[in-house]
Amino acid sequence: MMKNSFRLLWSGQMLANLGDVLYIVGIITFLYASTESSFVLAMLPFLNTFGRFMSGMVSPILMNRYSLKTLLVASQVSKTIVLSVLATWNTLAQVPVLFLFVFILTIALLDGWALPATDAMLPRIVKKEELVKANSFVSIVTESTQLGGWAIGGVLASLIGGQNLLWLTFILFVTSTVLLNGILDPVPFKKHNGEKRMIGELSEGFKVIWRSKLFRVIHIEMVMEAIANVVWVAAIIYVYVDEVLGRSEAWWGYLNTCFFLGMIAGGSICARFHNRLEHKLRSYMLGASFVVVVMTLSFGFNQVAWVALVLAFFHGIFGQVKGVGLNTFLQKEATGEQLPKIYALQSGVLSLIFGVSTLLFGALTEWVGVQYVFMLSGILLWIGTVYLMFYRFVFPKYCKTQEVKIHM
Structure with a gap:
């Protein structure tokens, strides 16, 4: 039953x-055709x-009042309704x-509590000894969807048009709603309505995180990483390709593809060797963190195009191993009641930090040059790695596990 819920x-x-992804591609076609403005895009x-x-x-307020499954299904149902209104309106008139x-912001608001609810649901329906493999598999699916979604969306937009992309998204949303509604959450829901003041509910995630070393x-490592990884956004990579590599804009796509392929490969490695990783998860996570530092600094110094592709690929691999490690430790040590609050705060804060850092790093790229920005990113990651090494004792040295089989 748990395996079925995981599927x-x-x-x-x-x-x-x-x-x-597809509905954003569809909207891009409308916006570019009507405005031809890069600012509008x-x-x-941002929205x-x-x-x-x-x-x-x-979302902590919602999680105190509704079960994770209810939030997942409600989020998807609401997104489906909003998208159907958008598609119908755009069919009748532009x-x-x-x-x-307004539609983009509304769908983003409805989607905001789905990610922390999904992350918190995962350890409930997967055995603890299977978490590394499950997290790795979900990462592979997510990155593959991101990598392939934009390519598929671009092709479909040229073949069937942006309007039909909206209706295709509607079909995907309806199917997704049906699938999510079939999940069985084994953890009983305890409603906390009226027991705490609203400000106390909003701060619950922060309190849970702060009280545990x-x-x-x-x-703290995730915050450092969120700031440092801003260098991989399109605006900065585009400048790197133009000013450092001296290549056409097509290389921006090549670098992004190699980066995502590396993340998929990293997830596949974690899934394939999950038993070995479980036994020495701390060591592999710290080693991957160090390699990510080396890859980032090397990327900043490098001026050879094919070497940049290799570095981006390996950065993706080891970055994925590190991310799976951090997430697995969090899921293993937090209780079922703590996880939704932790993920809710994590999702909101990291999104804000990433957005603000994007603006700051964009300005720094213009002021000091893109290579120095990559070096700054490498330094931040190095500080984070030293921090992890210094506090490595808080991570369990070994994760006891047994040989198990899980069908994805």
Whole structure:
């Protein structure tokens, strides 16, 4: 039964994530055709990030009142309804740009509590000794969807048009809703309505993290990583390709593809060797963290195009191993009641930090040059690695496990 719920969770979220990509591609075709403005297009990721941040910050209140499954299904049902309104309106008449922004923000707000709910649901329906493999598999699915979704969306947009992409997304959202509704949560829900003041509910995740040294260490490292990884956003990579590599804009796509392929490969390695990783998860996580530092600094110094592809690929591999390690330690040590609150705060705060850091690193790229920005990123990651090494004692040295089989 747990295996079936796991299949429903990852497949439902895969279809939802693919739909999120396709509907954005469809809206991009409308916006570019009507405005031809890069600033207007830049509003899409901003509204997405801002909406998910706002929703993530208030999600602890919802999680105290509704079960994780209810939140997952309600999020997807609401997104489906909003998208159907957008698709119908745009079929009858072109939706004004301002209202397109409203739809994007609304869907992002509705999606904001789905990610922490999904992350918190995973350890409930997967055995602890299977978490490394399960997290790795979900990472593979997520990164594959991101990598393939944009390529598929671009092809479909040229073949069937942006309007039909909206209706295709509607079908994906409906299917996703049906799948998520079939999940069985084995943990009984305890409603906390009226027991605490609202400000206390919003701060629950922070209190849980702050009171545990392990959770503090994990999230301080995640904050450092969120700031440092801003260098991989399109705007900075595009400048790197133009000014450092001296190549055409097509190389921006090559680098991103290698990076995502590396993440998929890293997830596959974790899934394949999950038993070995479970036994020495701390050592592998710290080793991967060090390699990520080396890859980032090397990327900043490098001026050879094919070497950049190799570095991006290996950065993706070891970055994925590190991420799976941090997430698995968090899931193993937190209780079923703590995890939703932790993930809710984590999702909102990291989204905000990433958004602000994008603006700061973008400005630094213009002021000091893109190579120095990569070096700054490497230094931040090095500080984070030293921090992890210093507090490595808070991570369990070995994760006891047994040989098990899990069917994804």
